[in-house]
Amino acid sequence: MKLKTLGLAAAGAAVLFAATVLPATAQEKQFVPGLMYRSGPYAPNGVPFANGLADYFKMVNAKGGINGVQIEYEECDTAYNNDRGVECYERLKKPGAAAITPLSTGITYALIDRATADKIPVLSMGYGRTAGSDGTVFPYVFTLPATYWSGADVIVNHIAQNEGGYDKLKGKKIALVYHDSAYGKEPIGTLEALAAAHGFELSLFPVAHPGLEQKATWLQIGRQLRPDWVLMWGWGVMNSTAIKEAAAVAYPMDHFIGIWWSGSEQDVTPAGDQAKGYKSANFHGTGTDYPAIKDIIKLVQDAGNGTGPRDEVGTVLYNRGVMNGAIIVEAIRTAQDKYGKKALLGEQIRDGFEALNIDAARLEAMGLTGFMEPIKITCADHEGTGRAFIQQWDGKGWNKVSDWIEPNRAGLLRPMIVEAAAAYAAEKGIKARDCK
Amino acid sequence: MLYREAGQFKTDYAADQAIFPILQDRIFLGLFLLLALVAVPLLANEYWLSTILIPFLVFSLAAIGLNLLTGYCGQLSLGTGGFMACGAFFAFKLATAFPDLHIAVVFLLAGVGTAGVGILFGIPSLRIKGFYLAVATLAAQFFLVWVFNKFPWWVNYSSSGVISAPAREIVPGFFITGTQASPVTKYVFLLVFVAILALVAKNLVRGKMGRSWMAIRDMDIAAEIVGIRPLHAKLSAFAISSFFIGIAGALWAFIYTGSVEALAFQIDRSFQVLFMIIIGGLGSILGSFLGAAFIVLLPIFLNNTMLAVDPSISTAIVSHIEFMIFGALIILFLIVEPHGLARLWQITKEKLRLWPFPY
Structure with a gap:
C-alpha cells in the first residue's frame, strides 16, 4: 500500500514537473496573466474585479482580438496573500506576458523588483507603490490613472469645496481610518503634508487585518474626537464593518469618505439603509450605459460565456476590472503600432504603456466615452491624470456628486513622488533613466 | 534499508557518536547533498527554485528553530512570527546602516539580536508552563509586530512600512x-547556509545542552533534581531557537520575497511553523525539513496538479478544493502517524531493513 502511495505521489510530481517545464505555446496569442483572488477574506471584493477583467478580454476576443491577435488570459488565485502572490507571479510569468495585475498593494511591492528584472510591466491601477509613478526610477511600474496620494489630495480638495475653500480647513479635525498595511499607510504622508499646509488636524486610526473589530476605533471617533470628516482606506469586510460602526455611533455618513477601494456595492449593502449618504472617490463610471459594457453583455454574458453572474455587470468593482482590461488592451494596441500586429513581449508592451495616449477619439472607439478620463502617459510620468470624482450612495446606487477633481500634482505630489523615488533609487543603487 | 550494517565495527568513540553511523547512510546523504547542490540548480527552472525550494529552505530553518524550543525543550511558543519579524527588521536596519557589512554577517547578527529578544520573552517560561506559556509568547507575537508597524524608524521612514532588501553580494x-540576484545563487547560498545551521542544530541537540533541554521537556522537576538548572536550560533554548528563527525571518525578507511588511509575520505565520513541526515530528531535525516540505509544497502542488489536469477549471474552485484536500491530508497524516512524518520515515526505514523477509 505504501509503495502504491509512493508511486502515485511520484506520478503526480511528474505531471506537475511536466506542466511547469513544458515550453510555452506558440506565440500567436497575446498572453495576459492576472493575479486575482477568489478565495480568502477579501474574495467578495476580488471576485467582481476578476470577472470584469476576464469578461472584457472575452469581449475583445469575441470582436476579433487586438488587430487580429487574440488574448490568452490566465488567472492565479493569490488569496490577497503576499507570498502566494509571489508564487503566482513566478508561475505565470513568461517573456510574452503583457502586464501583471497584482490587485494588492502588498503584492505590488513584492513584485516591483522581480517584474523589473523580468521585463514585465506591472499595472497597479489606483493602488500599489505611489513612488512607482516616477518612470525614471521605475521603468516597469505603471500607476495610472491615479495613485493614493492623488486620491488623498482629491478627497481633501472635495472637503475644502464643501467647507467653502481651503482656508476654511484651518482648525478642522480630519480622521483617517486605515487598513494597517502597506496599502492603508500610503496616503498618510500626503495627508500630513496637506494638514501642515492647510492647518487641519489629522488623527490616524489603524485597523488591524482583516478589520472586523472596530468598535473601539469608532467609539473614539464618534464619542471622543468627533472629527469634522473621516476618510477611510479600507478593503474587504473592513469597509462594511466601518460603515456599520460609524452608523452605530451616529457619525454623519455624508462626512465619511472612502478611497476608491472603499466604495463598492459590497461595502455599503451589508449596512443597509444606514449606509445612505456614504461617499467615496472613484475614477470610472458605474452602470452599464457604455457601449463597451453593452458589448460585454451582448457578446459575453448573453452568449452564455460570462465569468460571473449577469447582474454583477456595471457594479463598481466589475467596471474597475473592465477599465483595467481596457488599459492593458490599449497598451498592447499602442505597442502593436510600433512593433507589428502580432503577439509581443512584455518589454515591447512596456513601450506601449509609455506611449499610451487614450484621448477622446480613442475612448469613443473603445466605447468608453464618459467612463473614464483621457490618459496620457510619458516616460517620466506613469500616473497620467490623477483625477477622480466623489460618488455618493443613495441606498440603491452610486451617484456622482462632484466633477472630476484635479489633484495638486505639479505643486505638491510630484515633488514628493520624485523625492520618494530618489530615496528608493539610492537605497537600491538604481541609476535613474534620463527621460529627455 | 535494503542493506545491512553487518561488518561495520566501531573501534573508537568518535565513530560510535557519529550522526550517521552506517556507511551506506553517509554515502546516501553525500549523494543527496551533491544532487541538491549540483543537479537541482542545473535542472530546476526558475519557478521551482524561487517559489518552491527557496521558501522551503527558509521555512525549514524556522521549523528547526521552533523545534529546538518546542520539540526538544518542550516550551510551547506562538511567537515564531514575531521572532521572524525581528530577524527581518534587524537585518534590514543592519544592512542599510552598515552597507559594507557582509550579508552573511548581517544575517548572523540579526539572529543574535533576535536571540536577545527571545531571552527576554523566554523569562516567563521560568514560572509558567504549557498552554499558559503559549499565551505569554502570543504576547511576543503581537507586541513585536506592533513595534515594527508602529515605529517608522524600523523601516527607514518608508511611507508604506514596507522594507525592501538592498542588493548585496555573497562573494564579489x-x-x-x-x-x-539569480535564483540559482540564492538557492545555492541558502542550501549551504541552512545545511550548516542544521548541522549545528543537530550537534547541539546531541550534546550537553540538548540533553538538558530534553530532560527539562520530559520532567522538569526531575531534571532540576539531577542538577540541570532550569534557568540556563530554558533561556538557552529560547535564545538558540530565536537565533534560528530570526535568521529565517531575515532570509525570508531578503532572499525569498525581497520586500516585506510587518503584516507578513502575523499570527498565522506562527501557526504555520508550529504545524510544520507537529506534522514533521516534534523533536526531530529531519522532521523540521519534512514538515516544511509538507506545509509549503503541498498546497502549491495540489493547486498546480489540479490546473494541469484540467486547465479550464475556475481558480476559485481550485483554491477551495486545495483547502479541503490540504486539511483532509493533515488530519489523515496525524491519524496514521501522530508522531509526525519523521517517525513515519523511521518506521519505513526499519521495515525496509527487514525487507523482503520480515519476521
Missing part, C-alpha cells in the same frame, strides 16, 4: 539579494 560578482 554573485548577488544574493536585490534585482540582480
Whole structure:
C-alpha cells in the first residue's frame, strides 16, 4: 500500500514537473496573466474585479482580438496573500506576458523588483507603490490613472469645496481610518503634508487585518474626537464593518469618505439603509450605459460565456476590472503600432504603456466615452491624470456628486513622488533613466 | 534499508557518536547533498527554485528553530512570527546602516539580536508552563509586530512600512539579494547556509545542552533534581531557537520575497511553523525539513496538479478544493502517524531493513 502511495505521489510530481517545464505555446496569442483572488477574506471584493477583467478580454476576443491577435488570459488565485502572490507571479510569468495585475498593494511591492528584472510591466491601477509613478526610477511600474496620494489630495480638495475653500480647513479635525498595511499607510504622508499646509488636524486610526473589530476605533471617533470628516482606506469586510460602526455611533455618513477601494456595492449593502449618504472617490463610471459594457453583455454574458453572474455587470468593482482590461488592451494596441500586429513581449508592451495616449477619439472607439478620463502617459510620468470624482450612495446606487477633481500634482505630489523615488533609487543603487 | 550494517565495527568513540553511523547512510546523504547542490540548480527552472525550494529552505530553518524550543525543550511558543519579524527588521536596519557589512554577517547578527529578544520573552517560561506559556509568547507575537508597524524608524521612514532588501553580494560578482540576484545563487547560498545551521542544530541537540533541554521537556522537576538548572536550560533554548528563527525571518525578507511588511509575520505565520513541526515530528531535525516540505509544497502542488489536469477549471474552485484536500491530508497524516512524518520515515526505514523477509 505504501509503495502504491509512493508511486502515485511520484506520478503526480511528474505531471506537475511536466506542466511547469513544458515550453510555452506558440506565440500567436497575446498572453495576459492576472493575479486575482477568489478565495480568502477579501474574495467578495476580488471576485467582481476578476470577472470584469476576464469578461472584457472575452469581449475583445469575441470582436476579433487586438488587430487580429487574440488574448490568452490566465488567472492565479493569490488569496490577497503576499507570498502566494509571489508564487503566482513566478508561475505565470513568461517573456510574452503583457502586464501583471497584482490587485494588492502588498503584492505590488513584492513584485516591483522581480517584474523589473523580468521585463514585465506591472499595472497597479489606483493602488500599489505611489513612488512607482516616477518612470525614471521605475521603468516597469505603471500607476495610472491615479495613485493614493492623488486620491488623498482629491478627497481633501472635495472637503475644502464643501467647507467653502481651503482656508476654511484651518482648525478642522480630519480622521483617517486605515487598513494597517502597506496599502492603508500610503496616503498618510500626503495627508500630513496637506494638514501642515492647510492647518487641519489629522488623527490616524489603524485597523488591524482583516478589520472586523472596530468598535473601539469608532467609539473614539464618534464619542471622543468627533472629527469634522473621516476618510477611510479600507478593503474587504473592513469597509462594511466601518460603515456599520460609524452608523452605530451616529457619525454623519455624508462626512465619511472612502478611497476608491472603499466604495463598492459590497461595502455599503451589508449596512443597509444606514449606509445612505456614504461617499467615496472613484475614477470610472458605474452602470452599464457604455457601449463597451453593452458589448460585454451582448457578446459575453448573453452568449452564455460570462465569468460571473449577469447582474454583477456595471457594479463598481466589475467596471474597475473592465477599465483595467481596457488599459492593458490599449497598451498592447499602442505597442502593436510600433512593433507589428502580432503577439509581443512584455518589454515591447512596456513601450506601449509609455506611449499610451487614450484621448477622446480613442475612448469613443473603445466605447468608453464618459467612463473614464483621457490618459496620457510619458516616460517620466506613469500616473497620467490623477483625477477622480466623489460618488455618493443613495441606498440603491452610486451617484456622482462632484466633477472630476484635479489633484495638486505639479505643486505638491510630484515633488514628493520624485523625492520618494530618489530615496528608493539610492537605497537600491538604481541609476535613474534620463527621460529627455 | 535494503542493506545491512553487518561488518561495520566501531573501534573508537568518535565513530560510535557519529550522526550517521552506517556507511551506506553517509554515502546516501553525500549523494543527496551533491544532487541538491549540483543537479537541482542545473535542472530546476526558475519557478521551482524561487517559489518552491527557496521558501522551503527558509521555512525549514524556522521549523528547526521552533523545534529546538518546542520539540526538544518542550516550551510551547506562538511567537515564531514575531521572532521572524525581528530577524527581518534587524537585518534590514543592519544592512542599510552598515552597507559594507557582509550579508552573511548581517544575517548572523540579526539572529543574535533576535536571540536577545527571545531571552527576554523566554523569562516567563521560568514560572509558567504549557498552554499558559503559549499565551505569554502570543504576547511576543503581537507586541513585536506592533513595534515594527508602529515605529517608522524600523523601516527607514518608508511611507508604506514596507522594507525592501538592498542588493548585496555573497562573494564579489554573485548577488544574493536585490534585482540582480539569480535564483540559482540564492538557492545555492541558502542550501549551504541552512545545511550548516542544521548541522549545528543537530550537534547541539546531541550534546550537553540538548540533553538538558530534553530532560527539562520530559520532567522538569526531575531534571532540576539531577542538577540541570532550569534557568540556563530554558533561556538557552529560547535564545538558540530565536537565533534560528530570526535568521529565517531575515532570509525570508531578503532572499525569498525581497520586500516585506510587518503584516507578513502575523499570527498565522506562527501557526504555520508550529504545524510544520507537529506534522514533521516534534523533536526531530529531519522532521523540521519534512514538515516544511509538507506545509509549503503541498498546497502549491495540489493547486498546480489540479490546473494541469484540467486547465479550464475556475481558480476559485481550485483554491477551495486545495483547502479541503490540504486539511483532509493533515488530519489523515496525524491519524496514521501522530508522531509526525519523521517517525513515519523511521518506521519505513526499519521495515525496509527487514525487507523482503520480515519476521
